[in-house]
Structure formats: C-alpha cells, structure tokens
Amino acid sequence: MAEIDNIDRNILRQLQQDSRLTNVQLAEVVGLSPPACLKRVKRLTEQGYIARQVTLLDPSKLGPMLHMVVEVFMERDHKHLFQAFVQRVQDTPEVKQCYQVTGEVDFVLVVMTTDMVAYEALCDRLLYSDPNVRKFRTLISMKRDKFETAIDLP
Structure with missing residues (x-):
C-alpha cells in the first residue's frame, strides 16, 4: 500500500468530520484544485483508506x-x-x-x-x-x- 502524505491525511481528517463536504469545499479546505482533490479521494478509496461513507444517526x-x-x-x-x-x-x-x-x-x-x-x-x-x-x-x-x-x- 502506498504511503500517504500530509495532504492525504488532511483530506482524511476533513472527511472523517464531515463526509458531506463537496469536492469543491474539500479542495478549498485542503488547498488543492478540485480535480487534484478528487483524484486523491479516488486513490484513497481505491487503496482502502476510505472504507465507506456513512451517516451517523442520533x-x-x-x-x-x-x-x-x-x-x-x-x-x-x-x-x-x-x-x-x-x-x-x-x-x-x-x-x-x-x-x-x-x-x-x-x-x-x-x-x-x-x-x-x-x-x-x-x-x-x-x-x-x-x-x-x-x-x-x-x-x-x-x-x-x-x-x-x-x-x-x-
């Protein structure tokens, strides 16, 4: 499995807090262009770092x-x-x-x-x-x- 860098870690932190962020919002928060951010999220998902996205109920x-x-x-x-x-x-x-x-x-x-x-x-x-x-x-x-x-x- 490939190593992840600080930008990947930041993406993962942000998605753990709110997976409803749009790609544009996420890209802005982590300091990437939307296409670069989307590419990283796809790679993190394919590599298994992102196992699934769920909604937590109260x-x-x-x-x-x-x-x-x-x-x-x-x-x-x-x-x-x-x-x-x-x-x-x-x-x-x-x-x-x-x-x-x-x-x-x-x-x-x-x-x-x-x-x-x-x-x-x-x-x-x-x-x-x-x-x-x-x-x-x-x-x-x-x-x-x-x-x-x-x-x-x-």
Whole structure:
C-alpha cells in the first residue's frame, strides 16, 4: 500500500468530520484544485483508506434504546468455534460491534436493542443457544459520555 502524505491525511481528517463536504469545499479546505482533490479521494478509496461513507444517526432522536456492552466467555479456545460464533454475530443486526480480545474475556460486543424483551430474545438466539458460550456479562449503558468515530492521524 502506498504511503500517504500530509495532504492525504488532511483530506482524511476533513472527511472523517464531515463526509458531506463537496469536492469543491474539500479542495478549498485542503488547498488543492478540485480535480487534484478528487483524484486523491479516488486513490484513497481505491487503496482502502476510505472504507465507506456513512451517516451517523442520533439514537436519542429515534426513541427508547438500550446500549449494552456484553462480555462473552467461551468454553473452549478453538479457532473454528470462534469463527462460527463470529459468523453468528455478523448475522445479528443488534450487535453493532464485536471485538475478539485477550485476557479473561474472549469477545466484547456492543449491542443496541429497543428494550429488555428484545435483548432477552437476542440472548436466546446468540448466547444461550451456543454450547461454546460458557457465560456472558452484560453492562447496560446509563448514558453515553463520548462517542467518536474519527481515527487520529499523525
């Protein structure tokens, strides 16, 4: 993968803050002509630096929602069992993030559901039904003090 320079980093910083910027606006902010800026954005996308562009919604505007962090402890440490669990997580829309971690816990999930009934149904489908899940611990978020998606660029 090609190295990126300071202009590329600046483009990435700006797009992380507001991907709705037009190419003309972005070019002006980073000090390039619009064609040169567009060429760089295309290259950054083709090289995989820009994985996708999304719209972040404000969950508080969408009605009641529970945010939970779930620690999952597996019974056996076998790659194929972990892969099967990850595939089931991939197919579960309520799981917004999944991290395989080191230490006492095997996976950390970030989950969003409308209520406890929906969370219990998720547990039945994903956790209780998997014989390799030894136990899990649920932490319910009382409020979100920080949520950031931007990656710091040197």
